[in-house]
Amino acid sequence: MLCDDCKKNPATIFFKEVLPEKVVELHLCGSCAHKRGLLLTKKMSPIEMLQRLLKEKSAKDEQIICGKCYLSLAEFKRIGRFGCVRCLETFKPYIKNLIKQIHHSEKHVGRHAEHGKQKGYEVYQLREQLKKALEKEAYEEAAAIRDKLKKFGVESAE
Amino acid sequence: MLNKIRWLVSGNGQHSEYADIVVSSRVRIARNVSQFNFDVKLKPADAERLLQFLRTTIGSLIKGEYIDIRQISALERESLLECHLISPAFLRKEKPTGLYISEDGDISIMLNEEDHLRIQALAAGMNIQQIADKIFSFEDSIGAELDFSFDETYGFITSCPTNLGTGFRGSVLLHLPGLVFTNEVEKVLKGALQIGMAVRGIYGEGSEIKGSLFQISNQHTLGLREEDLLQTITKLTSMIVDIEKKARDVIFSKARHEFEDKIFRSIAILRSARIISTDEVLNLLSAVRFGVGTGILKEVNLDVVNEIMLVSRPANIQLFYNEILEEHERDVRRADFIRSRLSRKTA
Ligand SMILES: [Zn+2]
Ligand SMILES: [Zn+2]
Numbered sequence: 001m002l003c004d005d006c007k008k009n010p011a012t013i014f015f016k017e018v019l020p021e022k023v024v025e026l027h028l029c030g031s032c033a034h035k036r037g038l039l040l041t042k043k044m045s046p047i048e049m050l051q052r053l054l055k056e057k058s059a060k061d062e063q064i065i066c067g068k069c070y071l072s073l074a075e076f077k078r079i080g081r082f083g084c085v086r087c088l089e090t091f092k093p094y095i096k097n098l099i100k101q102i103h104h105s106e107k108h109v110g111r112h113a114e115h116g117k118q119k120g121y122e123v124y125q126l127r128e129q130l131k132k133a134l135e136k137e138a139y140e141e142a143a144a145i146r147d148k149l150k151k152f153g154v155e156s157a158e
Numbered sequence: 159m160l161n162k163i164r165w166l167v168s169g170n171g172q173h174s175e176y177a178d179i180v181v182s183s184r185v186r187i188a189r190n191v192s193q194f195n196f197d198v199k200l201k202p203a204d205a206e207r208l209l210q211f212l213r214t215t216i217g218s219l220i221k222g223e224y225i226d227i228r229q230i231s232a233l234e235r236e237s238l239l240e241c242h243l244i245s246p247a248f249l250r251k252e253k254p255t256g257l258y259i260s261e262d263g264d265i266s267i268m269l270n271e272e273d274h275l276r277i278q279a280l281a282a283g284m285n286i287q288q289i290a291d292k293i294f295s296f297e298d299s300i301g302a303e304l305d306f307s308f309d310e311t312y313g314f315i316t317s318c319p320t321n322l323g324t325g326f327r328g329s330v331l332l333h334l335p336g337l338v339f340t341n342e343v344e345k346v347l348k349g350a351l352q353i354g355m356a357v358r359g360i361y362g363e364g365s366e367i368k369g370s371l372f373q374i375s376n377q378h379t380l381g382l383r384e385e386d387l388l389q390t391i392t393k394l395t396s397m398i399v400d401i402e403k404k405a406r407d408v409i410f411s412k413a414r415h416e417f418e419d420k421i422f423r424s425i426a427i428l429r430s431a432r433i434i435s436t437d438e439v440l441n442l443l444s445a446v447r448f449g450v451g452t453g454i455l456k457e458v459n460l461d462v463v464n465e466i467m468l469v470s471r472p473a474n475i476q477l478f479y480n481e482i483l484e485e486h487e488r489d490v491r492r493a494d495f496i497r498s499r500l501s502r503k504t505a
Contacts, residue, residue, distance in 0.1 A: 045356060081196065084199055088322075111314075
């Protein structure tokens with residue numbers, strides 16, 4: 001196979017990377033890979049690092065299970081993804097080192113989520129229920145929903 | 159659909175400095191809503207409920223257009239990808255997904271991607287700070303409505319551990335024909351790697367002036383403040399721009415005629431071709447971009463270069479003519495399109 005770039009030299013380097021945006025596959029000769037700066041990206045990317053670290057399995061992994069989404073640590077190690085907001089808390093003692101190695105850090109700095117004030121989903125649900133109640137002219141039900149909405153400090157004119 | 163590329167061609171010729179070198183800037187943040195499971199554990203019915211919820215909430219905060227990915231054609235989906243508004247992973251999803259695009263076109267939000275929300279902003283030229291500001295001000299307003307998954311130690315909790323912390327990815331796309339010519343790409347990129355930036359030279363077809371597009375972005379999301387990441391990217395970019403400019407001086411002292419020849423031949427081919435492939439366009443445009451940036455080509459502006467770069471892509475060119483076209487027919491129409499764009503300015 002010839003190099004994708006120069007189309008002259010035989011391709012000696014196969015480069016594949018799964019980016020969030022696309023899967024990149026290149027067959028290059030040494031000199032073209034060099035020109036693209038690909039040889040120096042040999043330093044492992046966080047994704048590659050994750051994939052390598054997830055291979056370190058333990059017999060207990062099947063027993064460590066998230067109480068909210070029921071993802072086990074074993075499954076996490078297979079797919080490399082969390083199942084819900086609580087997985088991290090559950091797996092923390094076992095993946096601390098993994099996170100540290102991926103990020104070269106153990107502590108978040110930067111923007112924070114404002115906790116406790118948002119009632120977004122519940123309010124949204126109540127509003128949807130209210131809409132339906134009004135559609136079928138169930139006014140008592142609607143009044144009850146309005147009361148609940150008031151508890152969230154939401155006035156509902158609908 | 160093609161008005162979605164406003165983010166890249168909205169300069170009306172008024173581009174930021176070095177917009178020929180810094181082609182575009184991009185910022186994205188990943189966020190999840192605590193009440194709902196993440197992608198791998200999200201049931202289709204819950205995905206549907208989440209989608210409706212997010213759509214309603216976002217719609218109440220910013221004016222824009224909602225696109226139900228299931229409702230549009232394969233061609234339109236492909237076009238969104240070509241315009242960098244969605245990811246390939248997003249296209250492969252079987253669960254219900256949606257895309258929200260703000261009215262001015264500079265914020266786009268993928269709903270039910272790997273994370274519940276992937277909020278991104280794009281702009282032509284070196285505008286990473288401005289678009290980051292836009293993203294964060296939008297995040298402030300939506301963060302008051304949604305309970306984002308957050309951990310005091312590890313920051314925003316994302317589906318993939320590699321995004322923990324800020325969930326922030328900033329990147330710039332650089333056009334560096336000078337550095338490719340002087341063989342300094344490796345030296346420069348090595349420096350970038352050392353300060354935690356990932357560098358990819360994946361866009362161009364070939365070496366030399368043909369492709370010469372490189373993307374730099376932050377690798378890590380934990381333990382680094384967003385503003386520090388932005389500053390690092392900004393500093394690194396301006397450093398690379400300086401070296402690129404010096405390299406261009408070298409080109410002009412050593413190979414001026416060769417480069418001018420390449421630039422004028424490239425624009426001549428673009429203006430004359432009757433059949434042209436996407437790859438050929440990308441290579442020729444690189445020379446043209448270089449010519450525009452160095453003032454050698456005066457009658458073409460970067461908006462046109464950027465527009466041709468995006469509209470030339472296979473799905474976009476079909477959408478532009480609103481027809482399903484075979485490859486050969488696309489190559490013909492692409493040439494038509496480019497001739498019409500390049501003649502307008504020079505008549
Ligand atoms: Zn080669
Ligand atoms: Zn879980």
